[in-house]
Amino acid sequence: MANKKKHHMDHNKLELAKHLANQSKRISSQYDRFVQKIIHFIHYASTGIDRVLFNAKYAKVVSLVLAALLYVVVNYNDITSLYKTSLKTSRTVQNVAVYVQYDTQEYEISGIPTTTDVTITGDATSVTAASTTNGKVVADLTNLTEGTHAVTLIAEGFGDSVNTIVNPSNAxxxxxxxxxxxxxxxxxxxxxxxxxxxxxxxxxxFASSVVNIRASQDTLNQIAFVKALIDVSNQVADFEQDAKLVAYDANGQIVNVDIEPQTMHVYVPVTSPNKTVPIEVKIKGTPGDNQAVASAVADKQTVTIYGTESALLDVDKITVEVDVSNLTKDTTVSQDITLPTGITSANVSTISVEVKFGAGTTKTISGVPINYKNNVHNYKATQSDNITTMDVEVFGTQDNISKINENDIYLYIDMSTAEPGLHEFEVKVEQPTTGLVKYSLKNNKLTLTVLGDQNTQQKEGE
Known part of the structure; x- marks a missing residue:
């Protein structure tokens, strides 16, 4: 049994050896074929190169290629340097803040720009990165004393991989x-x-009526006034706030100083003074086709106005003018209300005025007395024909002019520029405020003898 097993194992080893020998032969055969192909390729390439290099037809091309290779080898460092230089770029960062290194609490510094421009140069990646950093420009004054000095502004925080140029670079x-x-x-x-x-x-x-200001004496001498800026945005009642304090020179320009405190607490009363006054419609212009204004009625008769107490005292009515020039037919006119000086607001901004027209007619009112206005020197005036009255023509609709008599008309001579002697004066007539009728004079000139002491006049004017 043991001999049988041994015989079987020897047989297996023999088979394995034969298999390995066959594999080795196949690998050796494949390797020989691969080497032959390589030798064949080299031989083919060598033959091709020989044909080109030693063929007169390609001599110039070969010379050019060899010259180019020789140039590249000799100038390699210069070429790579040029390549690197061509990749450099620059970018200017504007309005870079300037920081002063000095005791600004105790000393006033002037002449330093608040911002400068910084030009960054380097490769594109480094320049892009540097331009987005929080770089700054520094004016280092730490070793300087009082007086005037020339200093260099230095860029910091842009990185070591770029170069920087500050503009301006000096101050x-x-x-x-x-x-x-x-x-x-x-x-x-x-x-x-x-x-x-x-x-x-x-x-x-205000919590205090004065503030302390720190600056050089020269700068303090420039200050004309210090103001608290009170913001009244959207305020509708009494309010308190901390108002910002600002110093100004005589021309209203801000003076840069240290104000202590920088704000001042203030209490501000808010009121709403108002007054209700009538709206008066006044006709302006002349209608066409011999028409006259029969009536002009506004849709609102009163208006509530707002403003300071003193301004309200000066206003007893609001006049709205309606221009009827060349109008001939009844119409309704929309008219804005114009507020007098000192009046800030009104509860009505626009009114509608219904204007009606009628046939115009004229009547003459006789014996209207002549008055003298602005007779500041108390002159006496005489007239050779003793004319003391004039006739006045009244134009309007029949209904409107029928209501007018001599007591409604005021004629006057302005004596403000009168001098003693014989002079011709213009007689003027005050027009009615409504404008529904118009007054005119056929003859508005009158020659008067002015009596008075001219020397007294001169003394009064001195």
Missing amino acids: VVTIKKKVTQQFAISYDIIHRDKMDGIYNVGTPQ
């Missing part, structure tokens, strides 16, 4: 010791257009 700096001085404060109301016009701002009450 003439003046260093002065700061001193403290007290100033009284006044105020300005700002954003008044953002506050409803029906409201009025009263007198502000």
Whole structure:
């Protein structure tokens, strides 16, 4: 049994050896074929190169290629340097903040620009990265004393892989010791257009009437006034706020100083003074086709106005003018209300006026007395024909002129520029406020003898 097993194992080993021998022969055969192909390719390539190199037909081409290769080898460093240079780029970052390294609490620094431009140069990637960093420009004054100095501005924070150029790169700096001085404060109301016009701002009450300002004496001497800027945006009642303080010179330009405190607490009263007054429609212009205005009636008879107390006292009515030039037919006119000075708002901004026309006619009113106005020197005036009255023509609709008599008409001579002697004067007539009728004079000239002491006049004018 044991001999049988041994015989079987020897047989297997023999078979394995035969298999390995066959595999080795196949590999050796394949390797020989591969080597033959390589030798054949080299032989073919060598033959091709020989045909080109040693063929007169290709001599010039070969010479050119060899010359180019020789040039590249000899100038390799210059070419690579040129390649690298061509990849460099630059970018200018504008308005880069300038930081001052000095004791600005105790000293005033002038002459340093607030911003500069920085040009960054390097490869494109580095320049892009540097231009997006928080770089800055520094003016280092730490070793300087009071006086005027020339300093160099240095760019920092842009990285070591780029070059930087600051523009401007230099500044003439003046260093002065700061001193403290007290100033009284006044105020300005700002954003008044953002506050409803029906409201009025009263007198502000400040926590303190003075502030301390630190600057050089030369700068302090430039300050004309210090103002608290009170913002009234959307305020409808009394309010309090911390108002910003600003120093100005005599021309209204801001003076850059240290104000202590920078804001001032203020209480501001807000009121809404108002008054209701009548609306008066006044006719302006002359209708066409011998027409006259029969009536002009507004859709609103009164208006409530808002403003300061003093402004309200001066207003007893609101006049709205309606131009009827060349109109001949009844119409309704929309007219804006114009507010007098000091009046900030009204509850009515526009009114509609219904205008009606009628046939125009004229009547003459006789014996209207002549008055003298502005006789500041108390002159006496005489007229050779003793004319003291004039006839006045009244034009309008029949209904309107029938209501007019001599007591409604005022004739006058303006004596404000009169001098003693014989002079011709113009007689003027005051037109009615409504404009529904119009007055005119056929003859509006009158010769008067003015009596008075001219020397007295001159003394009064001195």
